[in-house]
Amino acid sequence: MRAVGGHTVREGRFWHRHAELVYYDAGEGPLALYAHGGFVSQATEDRMGLFDWAPVLDAGQRLVRYDARAHGQSTGDPVDTDYTYAALADDLLALLDHLGATEPVTAMGASMGCGTVLHAAVEAPERFSRLVLLIPPTAWRTRQAHAQANRESADTIEREGMDAWLAARAQQPRPAVVADVPEFPPTPTERVLPSILRGLALSDLPSPTAIAAMRRPALILAWADDLGHPLSTAETLAHWLPHADLHVSRTRADIGSWGQRIAEFLTRPRPQSGR
Numbered sequence: 023m024r025a026v027g028g029h030t031v032r033e034g035r036f037w038h039r040h041a042e043l044v045y046y047d048a049g050e051g052p053l054a055l056y057a058h059g060g061f062v063s064q065a066t067e068d069r070m071g072l073f074d075w076a077p078v079l080d081a082g083q084r085l086v087r088y089d090a091r092a093h094g095q096s097t098g099d100p101v102d103t104d105y106t107y108a109a110l111a112d113d114l115l116a117l118l119d120h121l122g123a124t125e126p127v128t129a130m131g132a133s134m135g136c137g138t139v140l141h142a143a144v145e146a147p148e149r150f151s152r153l154v155l156l157i158p159p160t161a162w163r164t165r166q167a168h169a170q171a172n173r174e175s176a177d178t179i180e181r182e183g184m185d186a187w188l189a190a191r192a193q194q195p196r197p198a199v200v201a202d203v204p205e206f207p208p209t210p211t212e213r214v215l216p217s218i219l220r221g222l223a224l225s226d227l228p229s230p231t232a233i234a235a236m237r238r239p240a241l242i243l244a245w246a247d248d249l250g251h252p253l254s255t256a257e258t259l260a261h262w263l264p265h266a267d268l269h270v271s272r273t274r275a276d277i278g279s280w281g282q283r284i285a286e287f288l289t290r291p292r293p294q295s296g297r
Contacts, residue, residue, distance in 0.1 A: 044095040045088035054128040057135030061208035063094025074281035081285035105221025111141035130154035153240040157251040161227040172223040176216035197248040239265035
């Protein structure tokens with residue numbers, strides 16, 4: 023076991039669709055479930071030091087974070103369609119079933135996890151009370167070029183190996199706001215990584231109309247000048263989601279405030295009606 027801000031973290035595991043998924047459970051209170059971004063894991067995100075979850079736990083929330091299929095300690099097969107946002111959303115909903123969640127919960131997700139959360143919330147809106155969407159990824163008009171780059175990356179890994187792909191990634195400029203954040207190797211294995219990339223290339227966020235129909239309050243946390251997480255996505259989500267708050271960070275120090283912002287959002291009285 024480990025600890026987050028003095029709170030003991032309990033590890034759990036369950037099987038779903040031929041994979042063992044690993045999750046980390048801490049705190050007591052209303053359930054808040056978090057899905058991480060692509061290629062990392064919960065442990066990697068902790069080592070990166072980007073997000074501070076202690077305020078969420080201190081606010082009386084039960085925080086469950088999990089390693090996505092084939093990421094971190096979770097297992098997965100080299101099947102492209104296992105890694106679409108919709109398939110990953112099915113994993114998230116299965117985790118809620120495993121946890122015995124009978125009341126609506128908060129769903130939080132970053133990048134790939136944001137896509138996972140939105141697809142899960144469109145699929146089963148009654149299971150969610152609030153959404154926290156961190157660094158929303160490319161979507162709609164900006165998705166096509168990103169998808170093509172993912173397909174080309176998958177081809178490169180199969181043809182030349184993961185090291186060649188990582189070398190090419192290292193030449194790409196990083197957003198200034200996170201330029202000093204440590205980088206770590208991807209947690210998926212070279213055997214599975216091409217399928218993950220192709221699955222993400224098959225993915226897009228739900229349509230704005232489908233998102234608006236959920237009518238769930240949302241907190242959207244974005245950072246500036248990142249082509250992989252353009253502000254256009256965050257702004258479109260803020261326009262369509264009812265009671266949406268959008269905050270854009272332009273410094274690493276301001277990203278450090280996200281944990282407190284999330285805690286305040288989760289303890290705020292829920293609006294009685296959408297717009």
